[in-house]
Amino acid sequence: MNMTKSNFEKTLYDALASEYEIAMQDVADEHEFSPEFEKKMKELINRRNKPYYKIINTAGKRIACIAMIVLIASSVTIMNVEALRNAFSDFFVNTYKKFSTVRPVEDDSAPTTLEEIYEITYNINDFEIIDNEEDEYRRDIFYLKDDTVIYFSQETKKKYNHDVNTEEAEILTIDINGHEAIYFIDNNNYYHIIWDNGDYIISLSSNISENVLIEIAKSVKKVE
Amino acid sequence: MIKKVASLICAVVLSTSFAVGNVASAAVIPPDAPAYSYTNECSSDLSISGTTATCESSVTGYYNKTTKIVIVQTLQKKNSSGDWDYVCSWNETINGFKGSVTNTKSSLESGTYRLKTVATVYAGTEHETITKYST
Numbered sequence: 001m002n003m004t005k006s007n008f009e010k011t012l013y014d015a016l017a018s019e020y021e022i023a024m025q026d027v028a029d030e031h032e033f034s035p036e037f038e039k040k041m042k043e044l045i046n047r048r049n050k051p052y053y054k055i056i057n058t059a060g061k062r063i064a065c066i067a068m069i070v071l072i073a074s075s076v077t078i079m080n081v082e083a084l085r086n087a088f089s090d091f092f093v094n095t096y097k098k099f100s101t102v103r104p105v106e107d108d109s110a111p112t113t114l115e116e117i118y119e120i121t122y123n124i125n126d127f128e129i130i131d132n133e134e135d136e137y138r139r140d141i142f143y144l145k146d147d148t149v150i151y152f153s154q155e156t157k158k159k160y161n162h163d164v165n166t167e168e169a170e171i172l173t174i175d176i177n178g179h180e181a182i183y184f185i186d187n188n189n190y191y192h193i194i195w196d197n198g199d200y201i202i203s204l205s206s207n208i209s210e211n212v213l214i215e216i217a218k219s220v221k222k223v224e
Numbered sequence: 225m226i227k228k229v230a231s232l233i234c235a236v237v238l239s240t241s242f243a244v245g246n247v248a249s250a251a252v253i254p255p256d257a258p259a260y261s262y263t264n265e266c267s268s269d270l271s272i273s274g275t276t277a278t279c280e281s282s283v284t285g286y287y288n289k290t291t292k293i294v295i296v297q298t299l300q301k302k303n304s305s306g307d308w309d310y311v312c313s314w315n316e317t318i319n320g321f322k323g324s325v326t327n328t329k330s331s332l333e334s335g336t337y338r339l340k341t342v343a344t345v346y347a348g349t350e351h352e353t354i355t356k357y358s359t
Contacts (some may be wrong), residue, residue, distance in 0.1 A: 083348065098260050103359070133324060142287075142322070149287045153266070162267045163356050165260035188286050205264060 033077045088173060089180045090196035098168040102182065104196050110157040111199055113137060116155050118202060122212075122219035149190075150206040150216065160201040164192065176217045184208075261347070262290045263354055268341035270299075270358035273287040275332045278315070281341040281356075282324035290321040299329055302336040311337070 003011070033041075045054060056062050081193040094101045113136045120143075127143035128149060134140070137159045141152040169184040174193070181195035186205075191213045202220055206213050247306040253330050264284040269277045283293050294317050299310035314327045 099354075131322065140282075140284075140322075144287065147288060150282065157270055160267075161269065161359055162265050163354070164265045165263060167260045186264070186287065187260070188264075190286070 031125075065087045088182060091182060091194070093171065095166060095171065098165075098167040099163045100171065101161070101163050102194060103161050104157045106200055107157050107196075112156055112158050114139065114154065114156065114200070115197065116222050118197070118200065118220050118224035119223045120152055120216055120219055121148075121221050121223075122216040124150065124216070134221075148206070148208050150204065150208060150213075153203045155203075157196065157199075157201055162203075164194075172216065173179065176214075176220075181217065235325070243342075243358065246276045257269065259352065261352055262345045262350075263343070266341065266343055266354055266356050268297075268339050268356040270337060270339035271338060272332065276319075276328055276355045277330050277332055277337060277339075279339045279358075281339070282302070283322065283343045283345065284319075284323040285343075285345055285347075287321050289347050290345055291319070291348055293320070294321050294344040294346075295325045296342045296344075297325060297327055298340040298342070299339050300316045300340055301321065301333075302338075307329070307336065308340075319344060329356045 003096050006079045008123045074155065088138040090105055092101075092103045098136070117139070124143055124145075127145040127148075129141060130144045131142040139153065143152070165186045165188070166184055168187050171182060173180050174183045175181070176193065176195045177197075178195055179195045183193050184192070185191050188207070190205050190207050191210050192203070192205045193213060194201065195217070196202075197220075202217075204213060204217050204220075206216075208216075236327075242321050248299055262285050266283045267281070269280040269282075271280075277299060281295050281297050281298060283295060294315070296313060296315050298313040298351060299311040301311050303309050311332075312329055314325065316323075316325045341356045341358075342353060342358075344353045
C-alpha cells in the first residue's frame with residue numbers, strides 16, 4: 001500500500017502523540033537545584049564575566065598572580081627599609097641594636113686625601129691637646145680639660161666608614177653651617193655630631209655641654 | 225570575594241614578614257653580645273695598591289673609662305664558594321683609651337680581600353669585644 005508523506009506523518013502522530021504526552025507529564029515538574037548549586041553557578045557566571053577572568057582562569061595563573069603579589073610586596077617592604085636606612089641626606093646609616101654604621105654618600109668629586117685642614121676656631125685655649133694623630137686621610141685631635149674631652153676628627157669621605165656607639169641613642173639631625181649633621185647622645189653621655197662639609201667628614205664627640213658642642217661644631221673652619 | 229581578599233591579605237602579610245625577617249636577621253646581634261659600654265667608635269679600612277694591602281684599624285674608647293684595647297687584624301680572601309679564607313693576621317695591644325694599628329701585606333694574589341678587625345676593649349678587668357669589617 002502506498003502512503004503519501006503527509007498521511008504517514010499524520011498516522012505517526014496519531015500513534016505516538018498520546019504516549020508522548022504521557023511521557024512529558026512525567027517531567028513536567030521542573031527540577032529544583034539546591035541553593036548551594038545555584039550559588040555556585042552564579043559565582044561561576046560572575047567570575048566568567050569579570051574583565052580579569054582570563055588572568056586568573058586557571059590554577060597556574062592564580063598561583064602566578066599570588067607569587068607576583070608576594071614579590072611586589074617584598075620589594076615595597078625592602079624599599080621602605082632602605083628608605084629608613086637612607087633617612088639622612090649625606091649619610092647611609094645602618095642602625096643596629098648596639099651601634100650604627102655610618103658611611104657618607106659616595107662623592108667622586110671629594111678629595112681623596114686631606115688637601116685642606118679644618119680646625120675648631122671656638123675658644124678652647126684652656127683645653128690641652130692630649131693626643132694628635134694624622135695621616136694623609138685623617139686627623140684626630142683629643143682635647144682635655146679636667147674630665148672634659150673633645151674629640152675632633154677630619155677624614156676623607158672615601159675612607160670614612162665608622163661604627164659608632166648608638167646603643168639606646170636616638171639619632172637626630174641638626175644644621176651645622178648649612179649642612180645636615182647626624183647628632184646623638186650615647187650611653188656615656190657623650191654628644192656626637194658628624195657632618196659632611198662638602199669635602200670632608202667632620203666629627204665631634206664630647207662630654208661637654210650640648211650647646212657648647214654645637215657652637216664648637218659651627219666654629220669649625222678651614223685654616224690651611 | 226571574601227576568600228580572595230583574605231588570600232591577598234595573607235600573601236601581602238606573609239611576604240612583608242619574609243622581607244622584614246630577612247633584613248632583621250642581618251641586624252641580629254647575639255643576645256650575649258656585649259654592649260658598647262667602653263667603645264666610642266671603630267673603623268676597619270683596607271686599601272690595596274698593586275699587590276700590597278694596607279690594613280688600618282682604629283678604635284676609640286672613653287677617656288677615664290677605657291683602659292686597654294687589644295686589636296686583632298685578620299686579612300681575608302674570598303674563595304670560589306663565597307666564603308672568606310684566612311690570609312694573615314696581626315695582634316696589637318694599646319694601653320690607653322684609643323689607638324690605631326696599620327699593617328701591610330705584600331705579594332698578594334689577585335682576588336677579593338677584606339679586613340676583619342676584632343677589638344677587645346677593656347675598662348679595668350671588664351671588657352667587650354667588637355668586630356668590624358672593611359667594605
